[in-house]
Amino acid sequence: GDSVTQMEGPVTLSEEAFLTINCTYTATGYPSLFWYVQYPGEGLQLLLKATKADDKGSNKGFEATYRKETTSFHLEKGSVQVSDSAVYFCALSDRRASKIIFGSGTRLSIRP
Amino acid sequence: DTAVSQTPKYLVTQMGNDKSIKCEQNLGHDTMYWYKQDSKKFLKIMFSYNNKELIINETVPNRFSPKSPDKAHLNLHINSLELGDSAVYFCASSPEVGQGIYTEAFFGQGTRLTVV
Numbered sequence: 001g002d003s004v005t006q007m008e009g010p011v012t013l014s015e016e017a018f019l020t021i022n023c024t025y026t027a028t029g030y031p032s033l034f035w036y037v038q039y040p041g042e043g044l045q046l047l048l049k050a051t052k053a054d055d056k057g058s059n060k061g062f063e064a065t066y067r068k069e070t071t072s073f074h075l076e077k078g079s080v081q082v083s084d085s086a087v088y089f090c091a092l093s094d095r096r097a098s099k100i101i102f103g104s105g106t107r108l109s110i111r112p
Numbered sequence: 113d114t115a116v117s118q119t120p121k122y123l124v125t126q127m128g129n130d131k132s133i134k135c136e137q138n139l140g141h142d143t144m145y146w147y148k149q150d151s152k153k154f155l156k157i158m159f160s161y162n163n164k165e166l167i168i169n170e171t172v173p174n175r176f177s178p179k180s181p182d183k184a185h186l187n188l189h190i191n192s193l194e195l196g197d198s199a200v201y202f203c204a205s206s207p208e209v210g211q212g213i214y215t216e217a218f219f220g221q222g223t224r225l226t227v228v
Contacts, residue, residue: 032215032216034216036219038153042221042222043202043219043220043221043222044155044202044204044219045219046216046217046218049215049216051215087153089155093215093216098143098160098162098167098168099145099157099160099168100145100157100204100206100216100217101157102154102155104152104153104154105153105154105155107153
């Protein structure tokens with residue numbers, strides 16, 4: 001079945017550092033891809049999405065590009081802030097099975 | 113207005129009890145889900161409903177019984193609670209954009225269930 005693999009955390013960076021969180025997927029067909037963020041004690045919020053190959057999703061300085069050739073959707077940000085500390089989930093929509101499948105999450109901590 | 117709301121936010125109960133978690137969405141979406149998040153933050157789908165009909169039951173024990181009285185509500189009832197049921201349960205909804213294609217899911221704030 002479809003699956004998502006993302007880099008294990010925790011990831012600890014200093015403020016203003018460059019961030020990359022790797023995500024690769026396995027899917028039949030053409031899934032939509034998502035990054036969700038979960039702040040402490042809260043639910044999941046959609047951070048960005050891409051619905052077809054070569055699409056770039058972006059929001060709040062974060063970006064990810066849907067790469068069909070490498071089946072990847074890596075999350076990047078040029079300069080992280082303390083407020084970006086959260087757990088980040090890569091996900092895909094499995095259209096045949098009518099569900100969204102999540103990676104295991106990556107905890108990000110930013111030091112002032 | 114909260115798009116996906118679930119109650120209660122916290123639930124502490126003893127082993128063997130029966131409890132329910134309610135979920136409502138005011139987004140007009142066709143599909144609703146229940147997800148379980150364990151202590152390591154891993155998210156696993158439990159159920160998916162489309163227009164009040166069960167689509168997915170991901171090998172969840174039959175002590176868990178979802179009920180969808182209408183398209184906007186999906187409640188989760190749990191019988192004979194066990195210690196291992198302690199987790200955060202998230203309700204979510206998503207629109208169908210056509211021909212079985214779904215876009216992103218919108219999540220509630222979660223219900224932290226603690227079984228003692």
